[in-house]
Every structure is written in structure tokens, then in C-alpha cells.
Amino acid sequence: MNKEKKILLSGNEAIAEGAIQAGCRFYAGYPITPQNELTAYMARRMPEAGGVFIQAESEIAAINMVMGAAASGIRAMTSSSSPGISLKQEGISYLAGAELPAVIVNMMRGGPGLGNILPSQSDYFQATKGGGHGDYHCLVLAPSRVQESFDTMFSAFSLADKYRVPAIILGDGMLGQVMEPFSVRVPAAFAAKKAANVSKPWALTGCAGREPNVVKSFYLRDGDLEDFNLRLQKKYAVMLKKEARYEGTMLKDADLVLVAYGTMARICSAVVRRLRKEGKKAGLIRPVTLWPFPVQAFLPKTSPARNFLVAEMSYGQMLEDVKLALDGRAQVNFIGRAGGGFPLEEVIAAEARKL
Amino acid sequence: MKKIFSRPESLRDITTHYCPGCGHGIAHRLVTEVIDLLGVRGKVIAVAPVGCAVVAYDYWNFDCCEAAHGRALAVATGIKRCRPDRVVFTYQGDGDLAAIGTNETIHAANRGENLTVVFVNNAIYGMTGGQMAPTTLLGQVTSTTPGGRRAEVQGYPLKISEMLAMLPGVKYVERRGLFCPQEIIKAKAALHLAFDNQLRGGGFSLVELLSPCPTYWGMSPAAAMDWIRDTMVKEFPLGRIK
Ligand SMILES: Cc1ncc(C[n+]2csc(CCOP(=O)(O)OP(=O)(O)O)c2C)c(N)n1
Ligand code: SF4
Ligand SMILES: [Mg+2]
Numbered sequence: 178m179n180k181e182k183k184i185l186l187s188g189n190e191a192i193a194e195g196a197i198q199a200g201c202r203f204y205a206g207y208p209i210t211p212q213n214e215l216t217a218y219m220a221r222r223m224p225e226a227g228g229v230f231i232q233a234e235s236e237i238a239a240i241n242m243v244m245g246a247a248a249s250g251i252r253a254m255t256s257s258s259s260p261g262i263s264l265k266q267e268g269i270s271y272l273a274g275a276e277l278p279a280v281i282v283n284m285m286r287g288g289p290g291l292g293n294i295l296p297s298q299s300d301y302f303q304a305t306k307g308g309g310h311g312d313y314h315c316l317v318l319a320p321s322r323v324q325e326s327f328d329t330m331f332s333a334f335s336l337a338d339k340y341r342v343p344a345i346i347l348g349d350g351m352l353g354q355v356m357e358p359f360s361v362r363v364p365a366a367f368a369a370k371k372a373a374n375v376s377k378p379w380a381l382t383g384c385a386g387r388e389p390n391v392v393k394s395f396y397l398r399d400g401d402l403e404d405f406n407l408r409l410q411k412k413y414a415v416m417l418k419k420e421a422r423y424e425g426t427m428l429k430d431a432d433l434v435l436v437a438y439g440t441m442a443r444i445c446s447a448v449v450r451r452l453r454k455e456g457k458k459a460g461l462i463r464p465v466t467l468w469p470f471p472v473q474a475f476l477p478k479t480s481p482a483r484n485f486l487v488a489e490m491s492y493g494q495m496l497e498d499v500k501l502a503l504d505g506r507a508q509v510n511f512i513g514r515a516g517g518g519f520p521l522e523e524v525i526a527a528e529a530r531k532l
Numbered sequence: 533m534k535k536i537f538s539r540p541e542s543l544r545d546i547t548t549h550y551c552p553g554c555g556h557g558i559a560h561r562l563v564t565e566v567i568d569l570l571g572v573r574g575k576v577i578a579v580a581p582v583g584c585a586v587v588a589y590d591y592w593n594f595d596c597c598e599a600a601h602g603r604a605l606a607v608a609t610g611i612k613r614c615r616p617d618r619v620v621f622t623y624q625g626d627g628d629l630a631a632i633g634t635n636e637t638i639h640a641a642n643r644g645e646n647l648t649v650v651f652v653n654n655a656i657y658g659m660t661g662g663q664m665a666p667t668t669l670l671g672q673v674t675s676t677t678p679g680g681r682r683a684e685v686q687g688y689p690l691k692i693s694e695m696l697a698m699l700p701g702v703k704y705v706e707r708r709g710l711f712c713p714q715e716i717i718k719a720k721a722a723l724h725l726a727f728d729n730q731l732r733g734g735g736f737s738l739v740e741l742l743s744p745c746p747t748y749w750g751m752s753p754a755a756a757m758d759w760i761r762d763t764m765v766k767e768f769p770l771g772r773i774k
Contacts, residue, residue, distance in 0.1 A: 203614055229613040233606070234639035241603040241636070245610025248597045249577065249618075253610070271600050381595040381611065383618050385574025391589045393580075393598035 181360035188326045189214035189256075189353040192282055192346060193222060195330030196254050198363050200373030201280070202228035203246035203253035205239040209261045210294040211350035212284040216256065236261040240268030240281070247277040248392040250380030252334050252373075256282035258350070259300050260291060262308075269343050270309030273409075274394025276379075278337035280330070281315070282346040284353035287516050295517030296350035298439060301494035304347050305468040312406055314413050316344040316420065317467040319438040323357035331364050331372070336420060338375050340412055347467060349490065351440040351519075416469050423471035424463040427453070428480045431460030433532055436499050437488045438464045441519065445488055448525045459529060467495070475502035482507060484532050488520055489513040508532075540564040542573050544593050553753020555710045555743025556585050559652055562716070563623065564592065566723045570731065576619045577611050579604045583625035584658040602633025605640035608647050619730060621648040626667040627657045630692040634666075637692065641736050644701025648726045649738040651693070654745040655764065662748030666690035669767050674748070689767050693740045697774035703735035705773040709742040711760040715770070722772075742768055 186194065193215045196204070204219040216232070223230035229246070233239035239255045246253035257265065262283045272279050285300045287293040304317045316336050320326040329346060337344040366372035381390055396402035424442075426449060428434060433452075437445040442463040452459040460482065462474045474480060485507055487496045493511050500509050512520045512528050520528075539545060542564035550556050567573055576594040580586060582601035589596035599607040604622040612620040622629075629637050629651050640647065656674060657663040663676040667689050671680040681689075697705045704726060708719035719741055726737035742764050744756035751759060 203610065205610070231609070231613065234635055237603070238606040238609075238636050238639065241599065241606035242610035242613075244599070244603075245579070245597065245607035245612075246614045247610075248607070249611045249614045251614040253614075267600055268603070271598075275598060381577045381597055382615065383575040383577060384593075384595050389589075389592075389594050389596065391596050391598075393589065393596075395586060395598060397587070 181362060183358045183360050185356055185358045186323065187214050187354055187356045188323045188348060189284065190218045191323045191327040191359060192256070192330060193218040194361070195327035196280065196334070197222055197226045197228070198361070199252070199330045199334040199367060201252045201254050201334060202226065203243065203251050204228070204255065205231040205233045205242040206256050207233050207236045207239050207261060209258045211286055211296070211353050212256050212258045212282065214353070215282065236264040237268065240265040243279050244268060244272055244275070244277060247272065247279040248275070248381050250377040250382060254280040254282070256284070258284045258286045259288050259297070262300060262303070266309035269315065270311050270313060271394055272343040273313035273315065274311060275392050276341040277343070277392065278341050280333045280337060280344050280346065282348065285347065285349045293517055294350065296440060296490060296519070297515055297517070298349055298441065298490035299494070299515050300347070301467065301489070301491060304345050305470070305498070313409060314342070314468050316340070316342055316416065317347050318344065319347045319464065319467050320352065321439050321442045321463065323355065324359035326352065327359055327361070331367055335372050340416055342412070347439070349440050420466060421469040421471040421473060422465040423474040424465060425474055425479065426461040428460040428462065430458055431480070431482045432458045433484045433486060433529055434460045434462055434480050434482045435486050435488060435529070436462045436495070438467060438495065441488050441490055444519070444522055445525065447522050448529060451522070451526050452529055457530065464495070470498045470502065472502040475499070477506065484508050484510070486510045486512065486529055486532060488525055490519045491515045540568040542567045542593050544591055546591065548591055549587070550584065551747045553744055553746040553756055554584070555654060555741065555745070556652060558710045558716060559650065559741050559743060560588065560591055562720045562723055563650055566720060566727055567594070569724065570727055572619045572731070575617070576621070577615065579608045579611070579620070579622040581622070581624040581628040582659070583628050585623055585625065585652065586659065588623055602628050602631070603636055604628065604633065605645070605647070605649070606636045609640050609643070609645050612645060612647055616646070619727065621650060621727070623650045624652065625658065626653045626655065626665040630666045630690050634692070638696070641696045642699050642701050644735045646730055646733055646735055648730045650723065651738055651740040652743045653740050653768065654743045655689070656745050656748045658745050658748055666692070669764065691768070693738060693773050696738060701736055702738070702774060704729050704737040707740040707742065707768060707770050707773060709760050709765060709770055710744065711742070711757040
């Protein structure tokens, strides 16, 4: 094996580089902290890669530019942080309704309102339960390290194309700004340009030599919208079955299972190591996809523990999905902070020792 | 025998949902005639608005994208930047282009996007049932200005075309009226120029069409045409603005 090439970048920049390597050739964004490094990186790198970079006049314009680019068959992406993601919700609903693949990055900051610019996980509900209007879902991926931020862009773009859904990368300000060395490893299908040039017969390219294509989410005739929604639901059912992913650590013999995603999962994995050293049998479930939520991780055969501790940089959003997944068969505890702080390693460990 | 007049290939042979005397039908016809004339049907990607023309893609015989209300020029920007050799145009009402979408309109124009805009100004919100538009005339009665539009309360009719003409990125702006055959011929010539500009890489071109909405003006189709000629053009003078 070749020695892998490593580069040092922030999570924001790793996401941008990953997107470009995954074939993204259109980016539009509007400045907001803590994701500005991503936009700046794209401004420099996208033209080098032969793609289009636009600093849009607003998040609303950015997501609609992405809609146009995606409709024309190009891999397209936008990024923002919480208040800007709220503005994009109309556009995300239209992307879902028009079945357009696109990637939206949210490096979450404190809310509600203008909140602050510190890391947070308070947009979980918005990302996984809809956000905009209508019965739709986005694929939601939650990387927890810089390496994974880079890697996840390949799945984000290929799954968005495969299912024709918007994909959200749900990170936080900490992940976005931390710098770590990571290897620029491109999956074979992408390196061979196979995964980058998927055929999109529905795309708008001009109707020369074929019947005209229409990209729309409007179904006025009686019954048509219901039929369309049923088709969407079928697609979501397949995704629920096939795409839910998680990382499990020492679950088999654990008495206590911690559950956390993103930056919180890194803190919790340190907590698990510490508890194990002390002789307490702790394990960790780190959901990699937040929608579809990896319910399989919570089945008794995978995680037989009767005690769970959910840790979030929010006041308990993913907590609801954990409770649903466990369906009353185990005790579910919670520790969380929002508004800029997060539960520290010692604090979580102290809480865990009590359980 | 030589055929000298027929339905444009770019216009499908189906009945539209437009009210009798509506200007949208005329505007569709002109746009599709021009596209045929330029021989670019196979290269066109249109962006339809939210407004009475929301299902224009059912009538047009070329590729078409929906946009959320007001966002047509952002969507068109995304398409054109990715496919610069295609012919991309938006078709938008006054509410779509000059109220909810004002920001997208001004910035696409200011970036000098190489796009063509067909702006259908009927001084009303047709689709939602006749509410005040940014272009509603002073004194004009709508469902949300039951006593007529008053400058002190609702401000003045917005001259978005004149505003856009100030921007260096904008290459061509013309206002025409769809109220009599002579004027309709001039409107077609303006659309021709606006599409031709795009083909030559000229930049942002916009044609505003004063268009009758007999239904929500509360007039017969003939009276609506006369109202454009006698009243509307005083607020919105015809001719080349830039
Ligand atoms: C976000 C949003 N707000 C409001 C509406 C409702 N709406 C649909 S069309 C329209 C106004 C249309 O007026 P105009 O753009 O002038 O087009 P016209 O029907 O007159 O041709 C409105 C307010 C909508 N569809 N979406
Ligand atoms: S309401 Fe007015 S604009 Fe709409 S179709 Fe009828 S006449 Fe045309
Ligand atoms: Mg109108």
C-alpha cells in the first residue's frame, strides 16, 4: 500500500475538499460564522476544479441557485449555519418535492434567534423531522472527526443522487473549526470517475433529441399529489431499511450505553474509555446517519444494556429518537447543555457513575 | 401550397387554463414564436414562476424548471452558470419578480447574468384572487385595497424596470404593452432582441409586458385592453428603457 497523503485542514475545509473530490461542481453560499472557512475554501478551489462558485445575496438565493444547478444535472451544494439554514427551509422542501439531489451543510451554532456563534446541536429536530413544509425527509449525516467530514461527502453525493433526495451534513461549530490531519482517500468508484458521472435522464439540458423534461413539485390534479407522496414514502421506507448507519463501541457486554453524535460522540468515547479503566462496563452508540435513525443499534441483540445515557449539545432532541428506538425496554437518561456550552468529559463520567 | 402561419413548435396544442382575454396566452405565444424563429427550442431551459403562469411548462414544448414564488432568477442563475451554452429564461409576474423576489431580481441583474427575463406586469396578483401588486396603480381597486391604492398608505407603483436599467450589469430593458396588434408586434420584436442578446453573450435582458387581467380588473377583455392603452401606459410608459 502507498503511504497515504495527509493534509492539515479544518472540518469546514475538509468538507469543501471532500465535496470537490466527490464531483461537486457548483457551490453557492452566504457568509455566516462558524462555517466561513468552507465558503472561502470553495471560492478558491471551485474555479480550480472547473466548477462554479457564487457568493449569493442571501441563503434563500443560495439554495435556489443550488436548485437550478441540481436541476441541470450538476452535483451542487450550499453550506450555512443555523439562522441561515432556517432561511433555506423553503428551498429544501422544494428540492425534496422536485426530487433533486443536493447537499446542504449545517455547522450548527447556538439558537434560537441570532443566538451566538458557539457550537451547538440544537437543529437536530429541524434536520431530521422536516424543517420545511410537507411530508419529506432529507438524508442526514453526522460526521464527528475531520477525516470523516472529508469521507462523508462521497456518501452524501452518491446517496443524494441514488435516491434523488437532499442530503444534510449536520456538524457543529467545533467540528467546523478544529484542524486535524487527514488522508485524502478517494473511494475507487470516484477515482475512476464512475460515481462522479451518474446518468440523470431527468435533468434539464435542453430537449434536443428527446421529449422535454420538467422539474417540478406541483401536482394540482385531484389525487396526483397523494400518489406522489406515496411514491416518496416508498423511497423513504427503502432508505430506512438500507441506509441507517452507526458506529458501536463495546456494546455486547455494556451495562450502560452512551449515545451521542458529532463532537459529543468524541467526548463520550473518551468517557467510555475512562469508565472502562475504572471497571465500569460502558459502551457507545454513535449514530452516523441521523435520518434514517439507526434503530438497529438499539435492538437487545446488539445492545443488551438496560441503561442508556444520551448526551447532546441541546436540551434533548435526539433523545426522542433514542426513546422511540428503545420503546420502553431500557432506562433512558439525559445530559445536555446548549447556548455555547457542552457537557464536559468529567461531568458526563460523574453522571454515568451514578447510573 | 406554402404554409405561412401555424402554431409554433415550442407551444403545445392544448387548451390553457387562462381566463378569456388574459395576456398570459399572448405572452406565451410571442415567447414561443421567438424561440422557434431563433431555432433554439432544443437548447432552451425555462424557469416558470408561481403565479397564474405556474403551469406554463404544461404549455411550452421545451425543458422547464419550477421555482418557488419569487426565486426564478436564483434558479435560472444556477442553471445558466452550469449550462452556459443553453438558452435560459425566466417568465415572471409582478408579484413574483418585484415583491417577494425583488432581492433575487436585483442581484441577478447586478451580476449581469446572461439571462432573458419575460416580466408580465398585470398590476395585480392574479393567481391568489386579485390582491394589490407592487405595480398596482394609485386609485386601483383590488381585494386588499378596497378603497383604491393610496400613496400615503401603500406607496407608489414600483417601476422595477427603470430601477434595473440603472445597473451596469443590465444590457437591455424594454417595456411593451399587449393591447393591440401593432403593439403586440413590437413586443415580439423586443423579445426577439432580448433572446438574441443572450445568444450573443450580451448579458441581462428584460422585457416588461403590460398585460391584461380582465378577471381581477373587473372589465371585459376589450375594456381591459383599452385600460392599458389609456391608463396603465401613463404610469408605465412604453419604449426602450435601456
Ligand atoms: C412563499 C409563497 N407566498 C405566497 C404564495 C401565494 N401566491 C401564489 S401566486 C402569488 C402572486 C402572484 O402574482 P403575480 O406574480 O403578479 O402573478 P400573476 O398571477 O398576476 O400572473 C402569491 C402571493 C406562494 N405560492 N408562495
Ligand atoms: S386571473 Fe388574470 S392573470 Fe390570471 S389567468 Fe385570469 S386573467 Fe389571466
Ligand atoms: Mg401579476
